[in-house]
Amino acid sequence: MRGHVASSNNKPSAVSLENVSKAYGRVQALKNLSFSVGEGQFFALFGPSSVGKTTTLRMISGLVIPDDGRVALHGADVTHAPIKSRGVSMVFQSFALYPHLTVYENFAYPLREAKVASAEIDKRVKETASMLKLGHRLERKPNTLSGGEQQRVALGRSLIRRPNILLLDEPLTNLDAKLRHDMRAELKRLHRQFGMTIIYATPDELEALSMGEEIAVMRDGAVVQKGTPDELYERPVDVYVAGKIGAPHINLLQATVAENGQSLKTGFGSFALDRKLGAKAGDKVFMGVRPADLEIASASSADLSAPVQLLEPLGDVTVVSLGEKSDNLRIVLPESRASEIKLGDRLPIKIDTHKIHVFSAADGLALR
Numbered sequence: 001m002r003g004h005v006a007s008s009n010n011k012p013s014a015v016s017l018e019n020v021s022k023a024y025g026r027v028q029a030l031k032n033l034s035f036s037v038g039e040g041q042f043f044a045l046f047g048p049s050s051v052g053k054t055t056t057l058r059m060i061s062g063l064v065i066p067d068d069g070r071v072a073l074h075g076a077d078v079t080h081a082p083i084k085s086r087g088v089s090m091v092f093q094s095f096a097l098y099p100h101l102t103v104y105e106n107f108a109y110p111l112r113e114a115k116v117a118s119a120e121i122d123k124r125v126k127e128t129a130s131m132l133k134l135g136h137r138l139e140r141k142p143n144t145l146s147g148g149e150q151q152r153v154a155l156g157r158s159l160i161r162r163p164n165i166l167l168l169d170e171p172l173t174n175l176d177a178k179l180r181h182d183m184r185a186e187l188k189r190l191h192r193q194f195g196m197t198i199i200y201a202t203p204d205e206l207e208a209l210s211m212g213e214e215i216a217v218m219r220d221g222a223v224v225q226k227g228t229p230d231e232l233y234e235r236p237v238d239v240y241v242a243g244k245i246g247a248p249h250i251n252l253l254q255a256t257v258a259e260n261g262q263s264l265k266t267g268f269g270s271f272a273l274d275r276k277l278g279a280k281a282g283d284k285v286f287m288g289v290r291p292a293d294l295e296i297a298s299a300s301s302a303d304l305s306a307p308v309q310l311l312e313p314l315g316d317v318t319v320v321s322l323g324e325k326s327d328n329l330r331i332v333l334p335e336s337r338a339s340e341i342k343l344g345d346r347l348p349i350k351i352d353t354h355k356i357h358v359f360s361a362a363d364g365l366a367l368r
């Protein structure tokens, strides 16, 4: 996939991985993985545990050499280039700080190594500490800090070098909810201010969607789909991506393609589609519809009606599950509307047919 090296405007990508593979003994951590990241982009690498996110970042930084494939930075092949020459800085999930040095000296260390002048070091240490709310901890040693504070020191030690490419491996995992929220905003601000390329690995969907200008969704050591949050939400390539992107999760109903190839039969009745599917009558599929694309309608305009099985209040909205047997449809209602509803009530529902996704039951791929 040579086309991955350059972005659409022919400028080289900041980072490009082409068909890289890596095995650890019998574990195939990465399999023919390819993706590219534009210069200055905030890019998210998203997928569950063990999918290969850390291995991918380590390969970009030079800590792991691929068994096969090619790694390029700014258009130059670095597959076998030494770590130091790459201009890449990585914050690990399990951060390693210098235990005998104070927070100040942990921050200053990479700059002293790079022979930066003391006045500049002092300025940057204080700036970084204040940004990470560590100004009052500068004289402490790492082992006297909380896990979250230690993680922020690790982050600061990478940021202070103003790297061209910053790799962040689940950097906010150890922080409490409030600090995570603040740190996300801080990272976005830093990105705007310094314009470096950031690749941010996370198993957290909301984090990937809120941080990433583009997101690569990973499964089994490969990228299944790369796109903006909207592209992934609107046009998932398969049932896996559809299920990973969007909260509450997309509804997936077992369905059969009807005679005309243009409607689906489900446990909730038949639904006309706005297009003819590339599938045969009788083919088994999944009909995907997002909770947000269902609404309560008047009885005369409803596409289906079903009893309320479960009400899950989430504060300002409530997730309402409808259905009788195993088939189940979730819709999201404002709390004010949901408060009028009781278990067992039959609700008339309208589906936005333009928003129906169809996936092959055989291989999970989207049928357009």
Ligand SMILES: Nc1ncnc2c1ncn2[C@@H]1O[C@H](COP(=O)(O)OP(=O)(O)OP(=O)(O)O)[C@@H](O)[C@H]1O
Pocket: 024, 027, 028, 029, 047, 048, 049, 050, 051, 052, 053, 054, 055, 056, 093, 203
């Ligand atoms: N040094 C290693 N030796 C052996 N196996 C490894 C090594 N590093 C990674 N693996 C294996 O490779 C696979 C991918 O691991 P990786 O750490 O890249 O996943 P991840 O998506 O970052 O997961 P997590 O979110 O849990 O960190 C896993 O099955 C892991 O056990």
